[in-house]
Amino acid sequence: MKEWIHLRIRRQDGPETPPYWQTFRLPYAPDQNVVSVLMCLRENPMTTDGRQVEPVAWDHNCMEEVCGSCAMSINGVPRPSCSALIDDLEQPIVLEPLPKFPVVRDLLVDRARMDAGLRRVKAWIEIDGIWDIHEGAPRISPAEWSASYLYSRCMSCGCCMAACPQFGPQSDFIGPAPLAQVRLMNAHPTGRYDKTERLHRIMASGGLSDCGNAQNCVRVCPKEIPLTTAIGELGRQTTLQSLKDLFGQG
Amino acid sequence: MNASLDHIHFLLRRLHSLFGLIPIGAFLTFHLWENSQSRFGADHYNLEVVSALQEMNYLPFIELFVIALPLLLHAAYGLAISGQMRAELSRYPYARNRFYWLQRISGIGILAFLLFHVGTTRIQGLWQPAVRDDLYGHMQTLLTDPLVFGLYTLGLLLSVFHLVNGLSTMAIVWGLTTSAQAQRLFGYLCIGLGLLLGAIGIHGLLGFLP
Structure with missing residues (x-):
């Protein structure tokens, strides 16, 4: 039984600022998806080394893979994060903004x-x-x-x-x-x-x-x-x- | 005003696509078949195969306008558009993605090979009649060098790949194959054609060796 969900997130404070990486660790719960994990992270955005940071920005809406807004690069592959189930993903889960599109902030892109x-x-x-x-x-x-x-x-x-x-x-x-x-x-x-x-x-x-x-x-x-x-x-x-x-x- | 004449981009792309098959692909097929006759020996090759071609009427026009010019246009336009590629082979390790990448890389490789190949045969023959008179002997001298033989084999395989992969994507571009199944089946057909052409080509190369 896993105890933790490990996240490695590529962050960026604004469209023109350089990207950087942060790692996070959250208590494991069954049947989570990437969006629900990011929501948990938003409640207490603390990195693995104990630093309190700004919450991660990302786009999401429908949670049933019909709106398309939550697409991002998950472990190197572009896909909607609502249908990316934590139990199916290799850890640490690497989250990056959707490639090719200009980054607005963190995992939020301009489409x-x-x-x-x-x-x-x-x-x-x-x-x-x-x-x-x-x-x-x-x-x-x-x-x-x-x-x-x-x-x-x-x-x-x-x-x-x-x-x-x-x-x-x-x-x-x-x-x-x-x-x-x-x-x-x-x-x-x-x-x-x-x-x-x-x-x-x-x-x-x-x-x-x-x-x-x-x-x-x-x-x-x-x-x-x-x-x-x-x-x-x-x-x-x-x-x-x-x-x-x-x-x-x- | 005619709309698709406005779209010079579309016409250029389709012309580039067409030239790959006709005349360049057709010429490559003919060229490999023609040179596969190297196995019948110097006399047959020089006197029957090569001289018959050299004595063709209007040969310089055919060489310039049916082979060289379409090839140059195809190569120049191909080079111009190849800069658009941002292939991520490790992220998307699918066969079609690899073929897409190799299509562009092989194009550049073929261009380098052709400069060497045409330079040391057709161009050199312009001022060295001996090359034209005994092309078999000339090719034998060239291909006996393992480095040159390796280059020729590589150039041959890249050219055959470029032709048959180009043919399989051309079928999608022109709308011959639309369903995934048709594209897959036509892809297998192209692989078969590639194996055949590759075999004919290597057979021809071996025929020049002493």
Whole structure:
């Protein structure tokens, strides 16, 4: 029976200040996850060598792996901390901010780039226009629905982008998550109206063709979204789109 | 205005991808097959294989515009985009991630090998007719040196890897394979093709040895 939970946390006081490491030790309790342990730590933030320090800042919300806000690097792998169970993790548990995203403080990162990517690819469906475009309920076959449902589970946690070797400050690649939303929105009966525009947006610099097919994204995605299938399907859609652009509509 | 003509980025990427297969990949396949005939000896190789190619009409145009220029464009653009890579191999030790890394590293290795390879064969042959007349003898002298033989083997294997891995990712890029299963199966097909091309290439290299 374990007595302690050992944590090693990479801390940073502000966006511009250098990071540093601190270790913590908390009494073991069964069925904890990383978020609940961080909550316990917040009550008495004392390092292993007995120093009282500022509580660790991190982001969390739903506690059921649907909001995506608590993603961080846990033992080197990006994943949501609410679904990272202490009993499954090797100790000391090494917590770092989600890689590739700018640190705000401690384990709190700025995921504005995720939002910018979703905005850029028009990851929504226009339901209002100057005329009514909603003629009855859009029909989707059960097969199409179940394929698209996989992509609708994306919670914008950013793990796929953190694991992507092409994504980061060195490039303007939008990353796998916004691309998967193009796959989802382009399949929707109403979303299809903007398919061409979405495809043109991902055909520009930083879009689909900046993917290097390392396929780490699909390995780390906590929602098991078939990101590489989305990328292949968008490859086909952009191939056809470029033929239409070059030779005219078919 | 034509939207995808605006997207020069997209067209460049797809052209870079296409050039890897046609003409460069096709040429590599032909080149390995052609040189696998080294096993039939100096006379057959020099008189049947090499001279038939050297006597082809429009050969300089083919060499320049079908081989050299696409290769240079593919290499230059590949080098330009390889700086985007931030591979973390120990953190993500998956095969596709390693292949992704090796694809870029092998590209640089192949470029260095080709400078040596083309420099000591085709370019050297420009001012040394003896190299052209007895290419078999020239290759034999080169490859008898274990260092050169090692370099050629490495260059060959890197090139074959770069071609077949490029082919497997090209299928995803162009949208031929979309499902994970299709990508996996096509990957195995590419591995098979790579083993075949590697065997043909090594067979050819061995054929030059005395």
